[in-house]
Amino acid sequence: MGDEKIVALDHIDLTFERGKVYCLLGTSGSGKSTLLNLLAGLEKPTKGSLKFMGKPLEKLSETQLALYRQKYIGFVFQSYNLLPTLTALENVTLPLIFRRVTKRHRVKAARKMLKAVGLGHRWRHKPSELSGGQQQRVSIARAFVNDPQVVFADEPTGNLDTKTTYEMMDLITGMAKKNNQTLIIVTHDIEISQYCDQIISIRDGNVESITDVEKKENEDEGNQKNEATAKDTDSAYVHNIISDNSNSPDNSTG
Ligand SMILES: Nc1ncnc2c1ncn2[C@@H]1O[C@H](COP(=O)(O)OP(=O)(O)OP(=O)(O)O)[C@@H](O)[C@H]1O
Numbered sequence: 291m292g293d294e295k296i297v298a299l300d301h302i303d304l305t306f307e308r309g310k311v312y313c314l315l316g317t318s319g320s321g322k323s324t325l326l327n328l329l330a331g332l333e334k335p336t337k338g339s340l341k342f343m344g345k346p347l348e349k350l351s352e353t354q355l356a357l358y359r360q361k362y363i364g365f366v367f368q369s370y371n372l373l374p375t376l377t378a379l380e381n382v383t384l385p386l387i388f389r390r391v392t393k394r395h396r397v398k399a400a401r402k403m404l405k406a407v408g409l410g411h412r413w414r415h416k417p418s419e420l421s422g423g424q425q426q427r428v429s430i431a432r433a434f435v436n437d438p439q440v441v442f443a444d445e446p447t448g449n450l451d452t453k454t455t456y457e458m459m460d461l462i463t464g465m466a467k468k469n470n471q472t473l474i475i476v477t478h479d480i481e482i483s484q485y486c487d488q489i490i491s492i493r494d495g496n497v498e499s500i501t502d503v504e505k506k507e508n509e510d511e512g513n514q515k516n517e518a519t520a521k522d523t524d525s526a527y528v529h530n531i532i533s534d535n536s537n538s539p540d541n542s543t544g
């Protein structure tokens with residue numbers, strides 16, 4: 291609408307499958323966060339289409355988009371984004387409040403998640419009383435407490451040292467794999483990519499390459515290496531976030 295036209299992303303055609311870990315890799319300003327925000331329903335594309343389980347996100351109203359995020363999406367941020375006045379437990383219960391889960395169930399689920407991230411004993415503490423790594427553990431607990439289908443992480447280890455980075459990557463990828471959730475991680479750190487099934491390199495708002503990562507372990511799953519290629523299309527944004535729509539959204543393992 292303005293005089294100057296900035297194209298943050300162009301000619302992108304990607305499909306994300308359930309249960310896989312993806313890295314969006316690229317230099318500063320390449321369009322990683324823009325892509326993530328579109329996929330997460332935080333921004334709408336000016337052109338093109340984004341499908342989640344076959345449904346176009348760009349056709350949803352703001353209210354419907356908010357519901358989509360609450361129901362299906364978890365977020366992990368570089369700077370944790372915890373509410374400073376709330377305890378670890380209260381921060382983790384937040385996504386459940388929006389979904390109107392009863393207090394008893396919220397507390398139970400949040401305690402369980404904090405235990406799973408190794409912070410069972412620190413649930414009463416406020417973010418300022420926790421280390422960066424511990425705060426990121428709280429934010430991981432918050433991202434997963436809702437049992438989302440997709441977890442987006444924008445530079446989740448950007449503020450952490452190397453050892454904590456590996457701990458955090460083990461934790462977040464382990465949780466996603468266990469629950470068959472899709473994990474999409476934005477990073478400019480090539481080391482992070484060893485945790486991913488696929489690396490999507492972004493450059494100047496375009497997909498430069500898509501590389502399947504060969505895993506040393508778990509090769510028994512069969513070497514069904516997909517020859518994924520970056521395709522140029524005329525529509526600016528075509529993302530099928532989850533291509534497998536045979537799974538019911540409320541598929542609960544009880
Ligand atoms: N709201 C906006 N209005 C105009 N231009 C924007 C907007 N958001 C992003 N951009 C531009 O789009 C391009 C991609 O930005 P983006 O934030 O997606 O990069 P990034 O890859 O996440 O970078 P970084 O690694 O620094 O976080 C940049 O040129 C940026 O200046």
Ligand SMILES: [Mg+2]
Pocket residue numbers: 322323324
């Ligand atoms: Mg960014």
